[in-house]
Amino acid sequence: MKILVVEDEPGMLDNMVRSLEEEKYVVETAATYEAATEKIHLYKYDCILLDIGLPDGNGLTLLEELKKQDATLGVIIVSAKNAVDDKVAGLNLGADDYLPKPFHMAELHARVKSVLRRRKFEGNRLLELNNLTVDPDERTVCVNDVQLALNRKEYDILLYFLSNRNRLVSKTALGEHVWGDQIDEADSFDFIYSQIKNLRKKLKEHGAQLEIQAIYGIGYKVQAT
Template identity: 85%
Template structure:
C-alpha cells in the first residue's frame, strides 16, 4: 500500500514516515503545497495524510484538486487546526477522516487501516478471490487455507493486482505503486520482472485459481481461472 504524507513539520513528518514504514507501507512525502499538488497529479496513492496548514498554500485546496481529478484514494486530514469549520470543510470536500494533533501513532495506523478497508475492500477484514484469501492487516496470504510465504514486494504486487482485478496494469504504474516515485530513476524494469516471476511461480505451485497474465510490451493482468 502506498501512502503520501503531506506535512511541513520536520519532527512530525519523520515520526509519521518511520512509523508507517515499520508497518510495511510505501511512503512518499511532500512538505509544500507545490510539491503535494505535483505528486497527486503524477502518481496514484492508496491513502493521503494531509496537513491543512502548509507554508505555501491551504491543504483544503489539495482536496479540491483531488475532487477535480476524480481520485479514489482515501484522505485523512492530520492537522493542529481543530476548528469545526475546517473539519466540516474538509469532510465536505471528500476527506474520509480527521485526526487532530497531537495523536498517538497507534491511532494513526488504526485510522489508515480503516480508510483502506472502506476504500479498497468495501470494509471487509479479509479479501477472498477464487481460492485465495488475504488478511491485509496481518499481511497473510492463504490458498485453500494454506499459508503461503511471500516477501514484502511479492505481497504488495499481489495486493495491487487484486485491487485492479481484470484491469490492464502497466509496468510503470506497478513500479510506481510498489516501489514509489524513485522507480523513475531505475535503468530498467528487471527488478519488477524478477518479483513477478517469483510470485507467479508461488501461486502456481500452491494451486491458485488466480493467474497473472503478461500482456506483451504493455504490462500485466490478474485473471481468475
C-alpha cells in the first residue's frame, strides 16, 4: 500500500509518516503544492492525505487535479481550519473523508484503513484477527463463523480496535470516535470502561482469540492471543 502525505508543517508530516510507516505502508511526502502535483503525475498511490492549506496553492485545486487523473484514488482531507465549507467542498469534489486537526493517530489509522478497504473492491474487504471476522459492509462480527450480537457502539469500538491493533488507543480517541464530539468532558470518559467490560464479556463467551488490554490511565491495546 502506497500513501502520499501532502503536508507543509514539518512536525505534522514527521508524525504522520512515522506512524504510517509502523503499519508497513510505503509512505511518500510532499510539502508543497508543486511537489505534490509532480508526485501524483509520476507515481500511483492508494491513498493521499491532503492538507488543503498549502503555502503555494489550495489543496482543493489539487484534489480536482487528482480526481481527473484517477477517480478511484482514496483521498482524505486533513485541515486545521475545520471549516464546514471546506468539508462540504472537499467531499463534493470526491474526497473520501475529512479529518480536522488536531486528531488522534488512532483516528488517522482508522480513516486510512476504511478508505483503503472501500477503494480496494477486489481485495479482501473483511477484517480478520485470528478466529474473529468483521464485515464492515454488513456491520456483522463473527467468531468461528458464529455471529455475535453486538449493539451499534460495541461494534464501533471493536472495529476501531481492529483498525488499530497492536497500537495503543487512548480513551479519548475511542470516545470521540464512537460517541462523537459531545463526549468532551474529562469525567465522561470513565463510562467507556463499562462498555469495554461488556464487549470483553461477549468476546470471551464466544471464545474470540484476542485480548483487550487496558494500559494504565491512557487507554487500550488489542492483540491477538
